[in-house]
Structure formats: C-alpha cells, structure tokens
Amino acid sequence: MPASPSPALKRIRLFGFILLLCAVIAAAWGIFTRSMAHAALERDAQNAATLHVNVMHPLPEKSTGELVLPGTLQAWIETPIYAHTSGYLKSWAVDIGQAVTTGQLIAEIETPEVDQQALQAEADLHTALANAKLADLTARRYAILLPTKTVSQQDLDNKRYDAAAKQAAVIAARDNLARYQQLDVYKKIVAPYNGIITVRNIDIGTMIDTGTANGKARELFHLADTRKLRAYIPVPEDQAALIHEGDAIPVSVRGQQGKTWVAQCTNTANAVDPVTHTVLIELQLDNPHNALLPGAYIEAHFPQHVPSGTVTMPSNALIFNAEGTFMAVVLANNTVHLQPVTVGKDLGRSMEVTQGLNPSQQVIVSPPDDISEGAQVVPVALTRLQRKSS
Secondary structure, three states, X not given: OOOOOOHHHHHHHHHHHHHHHHHHHHHHHHXXXXXXXXXXXXXXXXXXXXXXXXXXXXEEOOOOOEEEEEEEOXXXXXXXXXXXXXXXXXXXXXXXXXXXXXXOEEEEEEOHHHHHHHHHHHHHHHHHHHHHHHHHHXXXXXXXXXXXXXXXXXXXXXHHHHHHHHHHHHHHHHHHHHHHHHHHHOOEEEOOOOEEEEEEOOOOOOEEOOOOOOOOOOOOEEEEEEEEEEEEEEEEHHHHOOOOOOOEEEEEEOOOOOOOEEEEEXXXXXXXXXXXXXXXXXXXXXXXXXXXXXXXXXXXXXXXXXXXXXXXXXXXXXXXXOOEEEEEEEOOOOEEEEEEOEEEEEOOOEEEEEEOOOOOOEEEOOOOOOOOOOOEEEEEEOOXXXXXXX
C-alpha cells in the first residue's frame, strides 16, 4: 500500500488549488467586466447617436361652439358739423353729451365782413335797377323817333340790347344779394336731426373759416344719433357661411361685464377680402336708453363650425417645406414619419389641425431642422406643465 501524503503535503496541495481557483475566478471576472464595459460603451454610443425628442399626443379640440370676434360700435348716423359762413363764434348753446332735436340752435356766428358785403350787394342791386330802368326808357324813346328818321334802326337796336343787358345785370345783382341773405341764415347753426353732441371744438371768439380760402375747414361740432348702433366685423371665410341675414348675435361690451345685448345681422358683403380672407358682416342693435356708447369695443359671439376630428398642437410642432405643411409623428418602432396636415385657426401658442392627426399619435414638439423621414429617435413624453410652456 502506498504511503498516504503527509498533512503538510495536503495543506500545500489545498493551498495551490485555492490559488489556482482564485486565479481562474479573477481572470473570468476581468473578462466579464471588460465585456460589460464594452457593452455599456456601445449602448452609450448608440444612445448618443440616437436623437432624443420631446413628444406629446394631439389634444382634442374643446370648442365652446361659438366664435368670438372683436368689433367697434358706430352710431347709426354721425355728422361732423361745419360752418357755411366765415366770421367769429358769437355764442354756443350746447356742450358735449347734451341731446339736441332737429332744428335746435346750437351756435351762432358773427359775420361783420359778410354783413358789409350784403349791404354792398344790396346797393349794387339798386344801381342795376336804375340802370335797367334808364336803358328801357331810352330804348322806348328811340322806338318813337324811328318813324321820323331822327334815329337809325342801328341806334334803336343798340338801345334795345343795352336795355336787355341792363336787365340781366339786375338779375345777377338780385341773385348775389340772395346769396348773402342765405349766408345770413347760416349765422345760426342748427341740429340737422335728433342726436347727442359728442364733440365741441370751438369757443366764443373762435375764428370760423369755411375752408374756401385755404381749404382747411374746421369741424365745429360732432353729432351722433345713438338710438341705434351698428358694427362691422370681419368673419373668417370658413365660418361666414354659418351667418345669415336676420340672425340674432349675442354681443358683450367691455366695461359692462355680465351683460349681453342681442344684435341683428342685417348685411353681409357677400365677398371675401382677398388679403384677410374674411367676409364683412354688419350688425345692428337698438339703443333706446343710450346704455351703449359709439366707439365702444365689443365682442360678438358667432356660431362656430368645428370639423370632426379637429385637434390642437403647439404652433412650434409645424414643419413647413416646399411640399406643404407637416408634423413629425413617431411610429411604433421609434422612427419618424412626416405626416401631412391641414391647419385650421391660429389659437396663439397652439394651432388647430383639422386633418392628418388623431389623439393616439405621438407628435414631436419643436422638431430639429434636419429631421427626416425614417430617422431613428428616442421619444420623451412632455409633462402637462411642459406642454403649457411650449
């Protein structure tokens, strides 16, 4: 029987086996860690090469069913009042905010120069009458003397036509005097209709010029009939078809919150403005108690048509190129598809998209300029706060 190893030899063999096992484990661990590091490096490189993009789902259009458009109220009739004669303001009888009636005196003009010209015109008329009477008597005397051969036929014709000319001068002088008499009527400025004085630009002693001399007539008063008001509002052409003459349109007025008036659509332009692509709509509303003021800012609430399937997206998600308007949609395999879309109304930070998108899709927000069809991306969903700020 061979002799069994001594305990010392056994310990040496066990220690050598342990050292060998540690060496193998160390070598295996080194290979494993290097492999893991290489794989992580490859993943990092691949992640660095893949574009990370912010995405969100299109939001369904939450329309209130009405289109709110701004406008400005205008008085049914507005008239600037000018003077028909020159002079100085003698007095004024009404001020801004006061109601006037048809024919009511609102101001009076003092016209010393016109008065003197009227006196001169009257004197010219008397002179013309005297000349015409003398010319007529002379023509009659020549007619009596013609049979006696004391005067010639030529002399008689001259006197007769001279009398006719003098009579024409009488008519001209009478018309000139009538003109000055009419200017005398214009000294008193009266209201042409019932209304409210909204502007007074003159005071006592102000020089009044009709503008005939230098072309710069001065508006004395501004009169407005506010018993009925109107407003002209441009409506987008895709919504104008829903508005018809006779429709009742709710109107709210800035400064009178919580109150609503009902205006009536009375006219449409029946034509689209080629620049703004809007149709001009006229609204009218009664104002018997002057609760509404001309010039006030209003908001008209029109019925709105929202196409089915309309969604909203931030305006910075749009991509424009020579082929049209697109949005970058991330497919299931994380590749990009440039989806053609049809854009509706501009809502400020967001846009209506009437065709091309649905709420289940992921759309890239603020896509890079070099985004292309089929590009591999890593989608990162935006939070609600980020959506509001984008």
